[in-house]
Amino acid sequence: MQIASTAPLRDADDLSLSYTPGVARVCEAIADDPSVADDYTWVSNTVAVITDGSAVLGLGDIGPTASLPVMEGKAILFKQFGGVDAIPLALDVRDPDTFVDTVVRLAPSFGGINLEDIAAPRCFEIERALQARVDIPVFHDDQHGTAIVTLAALLNALALTGRAVEDTKVVISGAGAAGVAIARILQASGIRKLAVVDRGGVIHPGRAGLTPVKAEIAYETSEWGRTGQLSDALDGADVFIGVSGGTVGESAVERMADDAIIFALANPTPEVHPDIARRHARVVATGRSDYPNQINNVLAFPGLFRGALDVRASRVTEGMKVAAARALSELVGDALSESYVIPSPFDERVAPAVAGAVRAAARRDGVARR
Structure with a gap:
């Protein structure tokens, strides 16, 4: 996996657009109208692939660090088959409330949340609580x-x-x-x-x-x-x-x-x-x-x-x-x-x-x- 720019960065003019002072104008626009973040940032095409590593494939509870290759693989499939950018995140937390609180704080950076490899019955509680607190789609792929x-x-x-x-x-x-x-x-x-x-x-x-x-x-x-x-x-x-x-x-x-x-x-x-x-x-x-x-x-x-x-859905x-x-x-x-x-x-x-x-x-x- 890699992160790649969609805009050129060849000279000082490009730099002034891609970073300071160009980005400040975008920040001001979003501060005035938060909804335009979907137009001016990666949010509208980016999903977080998130796990706690508690139910990974058939391997079971192998922890967040060992689960990361699966999250990376999932992100590649998102891009290859759907044209969706995805970021793998493995959280070192098992308490459902803390997991939900953590993801809620990350949510402004993403247009959707794909929960992955979280053990039952905790996965049901997490998905339900998280969807109640964010206005972007939350989807536990192992279920749905x-x-x-x-x-x-x-x-x-x-x-x-x-x-x-x-x-x-x-x-x-x-x-x-x-x-x-x-x-x-x-x-x-x-x-x-x-x-x-x-x-x-x-x-x-x-x-x-x-x-x-x-x-x-x-x-x-x-x-x-x-x-x-x-x-x-x-x-x-x-x-x-x-x-x-x-x-x-x-x-x-x-x-x-x-x-x-x-x-x-x-x-x-x-x-x-x-x-x-x-x-x-x-x-x-x-x-x-x-x-x-x-x-x-x-x-x-x-x-x-x-x-x-595509339709900026609030949920699935x-x-x-x-x-x-x-x-x-x-x-x-x-x-x-x-x-x-x-x-x-x-x-x-x-x-x-x-x-x-x-x-x-x-x-x-x-x-x-x-």
Whole structure:
């Protein structure tokens, strides 16, 4: 990574514009009207990629310093796929309130905040509290990026298998950041028969000892009325989405409905090995690049922030996320098949399509400022 100027600096005249006295005129303009900072500084095209290093990839809690390469990599993807400048920041803090206070103080330098690799349930609290205190988009990619791409692939898998969204029975294994976000975006898209499973079994209103977030999920997903363990929930289910990192035996997935859909997204080892999944499912997706149908967050976050920054959105709404997912799913078009339910990250149509859908949704949802 590097920082590069967009203006020439060849002589004394250039220097007088790029630094003193030229910058003073810009400072005075912003002091008179803070909104013009979006026009005269990097704010309108720059995102902070911020972590505490507590849940890095599959490596776990390795701390802020060791997490920095991932933040740098994320920043490169922002630029490569969305034309968005991003600055990696690793914060040496674990208290959620202190984390939020720190980011709030940094926020004037950025047009958006991408939270990354923060452990659950702290990530939920941080995202919610931070968005309440800043008027720029706050987006936890481990939650919502995964959810957007999962929904996009699922919409196409449902079309391929002839299922109606409202009748589809979905089981999510994992109630961490990704699992909770996937549950909520599926509900926002019309899924009603939904069960979320953790180590203790199906999360339902009658279960004791639930965290506040899991208690919300229990209430929100109570319509289907499933209880018991994962194998019980999978009995007759149409869709399995794994974001847990555990292992699901073949005896459990063979209980699913005909033409099942299995998204086993744990990396590097999927919850259900693709060879096993294909014996019992018509559509199989993983988080890996060496199998078809990779659920890769890079399909979502560059275009989403591109669109949000373009309209100077104050936040990312559920409507913007669903719009991004639908735009992704529509790119597959007539090429839809069991091995192609989601486009490639290198499809040049992806980021523009997502950005356009996000811009339109931000305006519909009343969070756009231009």
